[in-house]
Amino acid sequence: MQAQPTFNKEVSIVLGGEAGQGIQTIETILTRTLKASGLNVFATKEFMSRIRGGSNSTSIRMADRPVRAYAERADLCVLLDYDAHAWLQPRITADTLVIGDPVVFEDLPGLLPLPLAELAQQVGGKIYANSVACGFVAALLGLEQETLENTLQQLFGNNRERLEKNLHAAKLGHERGESAARQKQLSCHSKAVTEVAGQLYLNGSQAVGLGAIAGGCNFIGSYPMSPSTGVLQFLAASAERFGIVVEQAEDEISAINMGLGSWYAGGRAMVSTSGGGFALMGEGLSLAGGMESPMVVHLAQRPGPATGLPTRTEQGDLDLALYAGHGEFPRAILAPGTLEDAFDCARQAFALADASQSPVIILTDQYLLDSSYNVPQLPIPAAPPEHRIIETAADYRRYALTENGLSPRGIPGFGQGLVCLDSDEHDEAGFITERSKVRVAMVDKRLKKLALLRGELAVPHQLFGPTKFQRLLVGWGSTRPAIEEALAQVADPKTAFLYCPQVYPLTDAVQKLLLAAQRLIVIENNATAQFARLIQRETGRRADADWLQYDGMPFSVENLETRLRQEVTL
Amino acid sequence: MNANPFIREGCDIAWCPGCGNYAILKLMSETLAALKLDPQQTVLVSGIGQAAKIPQYLQSHFFNGLHGRALPAATAIKASNPGLTVIAESGDGDMYGEGGNHFIHCIRRNPNLTNIVHNNMVYGLTKGQASPTSQRGFETPLQPAGVILEPFNPLAVAISLDASFVARAFIGHKEQTLDILQQAIRHRGYALVDLLQPCVTFNKLNTYQWFEAHTHYLDSDHDPGDRTQAFARAIEEDPLRLGIFYRKEKPVFEEQLEGYKTDKRPLYQRQVDMSELGKLIGEFT
Numbered sequence: 001m002q003a004q005p006t007f008n009k010e011v012s013i014v015l016g017g018e019a020g021q022g023i024q025t026i027e028t029i030l031t032r033t034l035k036a037s038g039l040n041v042f043a044t045k046e047f048m049s050r051i052r053g054g055s056n057s058t059s060i061r062m063a064d065r066p067v068r069a070y071a072e073r074a075d076l077c078v079l080l081d082y083d084a085h086a087w088l089q090p091r092i093t094a095d096t097l098v099i100g101d102p103v104v105f106e107d108l109p110g111l112l113p114l115p116l117a118e119l120a121q122q123v124g125g126k127i128y129a130n131s132v133a134c135g136f137v138a139a140l141l142g143l144e145q146e147t148l149e150n151t152l153q154q155l156f157g158n159n160r161e162r163l164e165k166n167l168h169a170a171k172l173g174h175e176r177g178e179s180a181a182r183q184k185q186l187s188c189h190s191k192a193v194t195e196v197a198g199q200l201y202l203n204g205s206q207a208v209g210l211g212a213i214a215g216g217c218n219f220i221g222s223y224p225m226s227p228s229t230g231v232l233q234f235l236a237a238s239a240e241r242f243g244i245v246v247e248q249a250e251d252e253i254s255a256i257n258m259g260l261g262s263w264y265a266g267g268r269a270m271v272s273t274s275g276g277g278f279a280l281m282g283e284g285l286s287l288a289g290g291m292e293s294p295m296v297v298h299l300a301q302r303p304g305p306a307t308g309l310p311t312r313t314e315q316g317d318l319d320l321a322l323y324a325g326h327g328e329f330p331r332a333i334l335a336p337g338t339l340e341d342a343f344d345c346a347r348q349a350f351a352l353a354d355a356s357q358s359p360v361i362i363l364t365d366q367y368l369l370d371s372s373y374n375v376p377q378l379p380i381p382a383a384p385p386e387h388r389i390i391e392t393a394a395d396y397r398r399y400a401l402t403e404n405g406l407s408p409r410g411i412p413g414f415g416q417g418l419v420c421l422d423s424d425e426h427d428e429a430g431f432i433t434e435r436s437k438v439r440v441a442m443v444d445k446r447l448k449k450l451a452l453l454r455g456e457l458a459v460p461h462q463l464f465g466p467t468k469f470q471r472l473l474v475g476w477g478s479t480r481p482a483i484e485e486a487l488a489q490v491a492d493p494k495t496a497f498l499y500c501p502q503v504y505p506l507t508d509a510v511q512k513l514l515l516a517a518q519r520l521i522v523i524e525n526n527a528t529a530q531f532a533r534l535i536q537r538e539t540g541r542r543a544d545a546d547w548l549q550y551d552g553m554p555f556s557v558e559n560l561e562t563r564l565r566q567e568v569t570l
Numbered sequence: 571m572n573a574n575p576f577i578r579e580g581c582d583i584a585w586c587p588g589c590g591n592y593a594i595l596k597l598m599s600e601t602l603a604a605l606k607l608d609p610q611q612t613v614l615v616s617g618i619g620q621a622a623k624i625p626q627y628l629q630s631h632f633f634n635g636l637h638g639r640a641l642p643a644a645t646a647i648k649a650s651n652p653g654l655t656v657i658a659e660s661g662d663g664d665m666y667g668e669g670g671n672h673f674i675h676c677i678r679r680n681p682n683l684t685n686i687v688h689n690n691m692v693y694g695l696t697k698g699q700a701s702p703t704s705q706r707g708f709e710t711p712l713q714p715a716g717v718i719l720e721p722f723n724p725l726a727v728a729i730s731l732d733a734s735f736v737a738r739a740f741i742g743h744k745e746q747t748l749d750i751l752q753q754a755i756r757h758r759g760y761a762l763v764d765l766l767q768p769c770v771t772f773n774k775l776n777t778y779q780w781f782e783a784h785t786h787y788l789d790s791d792h793d794p795g796d797r798t799q800a801f802a803r804a805i806e807e808d809p810l811r812l813g814i815f816y817r818k819e820k821p822v823f824e825e826q827l828e829g830y831k832t833d834k835r836p837l838y839q840r841q842v843d844m845s846e847l848g849k850l851i852g853e854f855t
Contacts (some may be wrong), residue, residue, distance in 0.1 A: 199855065200854040202854045206854065210850065210851060213850075214844075214847055216841075216842050218829065218837045219837060221646065242842065243830075243832070244829050245646075245650065247645075247827075250671050253672075254639070254671070254672055255642075257646075258643065258646035259646070260643060262646040262649070262650040264633050264650075265613075265647040265648075265654065266651055266836060266837050269646070283636055284636065287636050291635070382844070384842040387838065389838060412613050412631035413611055413651055413653060418609065418632075419631050420625075420631065421632065422632075422634040423636055430632075432626060
């Protein structure tokens with residue numbers, strides 16, 4: 001086993017074990033320690049839909065440059081149970097340093113033995129195996145024991161006995177790690193970057209939640225569903241601090257109707273759900289369209305159809321987001337690809353929904369929500385969001401016809417007017433009508449608002465690589481960092497990457513870029529190239545190739561890099 | 571009576587001549603006026619159906635949303651601006667059928683709102699099919715051999731969930747119904763009024779005469795604080811008892827929310843504290 005060459009500038013660590021075994025704790029301790037040591041760190045997890053048992057894994061990348069995407073490579077592979085070996089086998093190569101308890105893996109060739117159970121028992125029980133493993137890995141990576149101890153202090157500082165035992169366990173692991181590193185002649189060349197230690201470290205759910213608060217979210221009624229629940233729980237934890245009304249709804253139908261009730265009464269509401277729950281919200285989404293209510297929906301994708309793979313990732317619900325809800329009405333769909341984008345799209349979703357009096361869907365996925373990395377800062381605006389509501393006059397009409405289709409939005413209890421909303425087709429005052437002329441005027445009024453969503457309020461695209469490209473890679477949502485990294489590795493002078501955080505409606509600028517491509521390649525984490533078809537519908541341009549993946553896992557950097565190398569040598 | 575601020579003049583009413591809803595419309599405007607409520611602070615929330623059109627004919631704010639979904643919207647309206655008087659009013663199919671799950675959980679939440687259900691034991695807008703409260707054997711175009719399901723008993727369900735106010739009224743008795751409606755709206759917490767009414771077009775079984783013959787007020791010694799007694803009266807099928815079955819003071823949903831713990835203002839008056847958000851973000855270092 002020759003591990004040395006892979007320890008340049010970047011190390012990829014994979015932890016495998018069963019649910020409930022403590023992988024999450026190891027991830028927390030290691031990522032905090034790595035970041036505190038001044039290393040850029042990225043972590044993501046894949047897990048089975050069960051509370052105990054099965055095989056789960058966490059992948060951690062550390063580097064002296066920012067890392068933000070999933071890589072298949074495993075330099076270090078820590079196996080916490082027997083089954084983890086078979087589960088992670090496809091990622092283990094001759095260069096991988098495989099670490100495991102020799103009692104569990106007595107016959108595994110090349111194993112770097114770590115007597116986890118024995119050392120944990122010495123400290124006081126198997127619960128301490130996590131800190132033993134952390135100490136061991138930290139030593140292999142050349143991290144200071146003091147930095148690791150500081151992390152343990154932060155995590156267990158409120159319980160003296162637990163802290164002492166974890167420190168002891170980490171020390172035992174660290175000692176073993178140091179001697180293993182000497183034996184294997186390992187040395188880690190990743191350089192610490194001082195500013196990293198002071199940066200933020202968070203995951204996608206937290207970024208969406210923070211962005212929602214920045215957007216003025218003060219109401220969320222939702223029903224728990226993986227992978228959307230993290231956002232709901234994040235806002236619940238912030239309820240008192242930011243004055244947010246949080247309610248666990250009895251079902252998703254209730255959730256979205258609560259959201260619409262709240263906007264009507266002056267709140268700024270969001271729902272957080274996944275595909276199955278969003279399907280139940282279809283009628284409510286249409287109600288938002290018909291009543292011209294702002295609404296923000298966080299749709300966290302997971303693979304379907306039906307219950308599908310509840311804990312895994314996919315970009316399979318773009319069509320659902322685009323077509324959900326009967327009848328014709330405008331909407332916007334935002335799909336963030338990084339933590340900064342997740343914050344900004346969530347914030348912007350409220351601004352867009354409020355300004356256009358239309359539903360806005362934030363389309364994320366399990367991979368984005370469950371991935372963490374360090375970021376320098378989140379794009380916090382200086383001023384709080386504007387409430388676009390008016391104090392009504394006595395003759396107020398909610399649906400007064402205007403040039404751009406927007407009627408000033410009043411709320412009950414603020415002003416002298418009555419605010420009358422009806423899901424039936426209605427006249428300017430909100431009363432039921434079946435007159436053709438009024439019907440046509442109201443349809444036209446509603447549809448006009450799409451121009452606002454396409455215009456100055458749109459979330460801008462980003463182009464990576466040469467502006468005079470021939471080949472254009474197109475991605476949306478969580479695939480962004482992997483495509484960016486693969487493109488940077490290949491650095492083909494004729495290939496650029498167009499990232500679209502606003503997938504619908506497409507802006508004029510995006511359409512222009514798409515039409516300028518000689519060869520158009522759309523990359524999506526789904527089986528039917530949903531965005532490619534949306535592009536074709538909107539621009540008439542059919543993609544020349546679709547790079548798709550739909551096994552429940554995100555694209556790895558290596559996968560995209562290999563495909564791109566093949567592509568550029570065609 | 572033109573001084574009643576809740577009467578909306580010049581409405582093109584979509585109900586059949588002789589419909590019980592006209593009586594309810596009158597009862598509602600009189601109740602709201604008698605309570606001296608302000609139309610500017612009153613919101614009627616309804617679903618879809620003939621009963622659900624009532625907000626269109628009253629001078630107040632209204633949110634006439636989806637079939638079955640009035641209660642979630644009403645709960646959120648109250649929770650977003652607790653100063654508003656919120657009344658969720660719709661028919662038996664809307665509240666007990668399509669919205670049955672919301673009915674159950676709204677009672678569990680106990681928001682301070684009034685839930686008025688026009689119960690005529692038949693579907694009107696879709697023309698004569700069975701409703702959740704239709705009686706066994708009731709023949710309809712969709713149930714030509716008669717209804718074979720047990721009728722839904724909203725009062726028994728509400729009392730079993732310990733609803734904070736449970737009443738039944740019959741629109742044929744104006745004075746008693748006005749009193750029940752007023753008490754329900756004044757009640758602090760969720761209040762259910764199951765309001766019996768005939769449907770002159772589609773229900774030839776449960777007519778005015780039928781309701782007169784098959785309803786009877788709760789005895790004068792009925793104790794609305796006694797849940798067991800209330801339940802016993804609620805499961806009586808003939809006669810159907812009228813009056814206030816059950817009443818209990820309970821913590822109100824919106825008053826217990828974390829979102830109102832330190833900030834009592836309605837949501838529309840709030841601004842995000844950006845420096846506090848900066849601090850929260852800083853906690854992720």
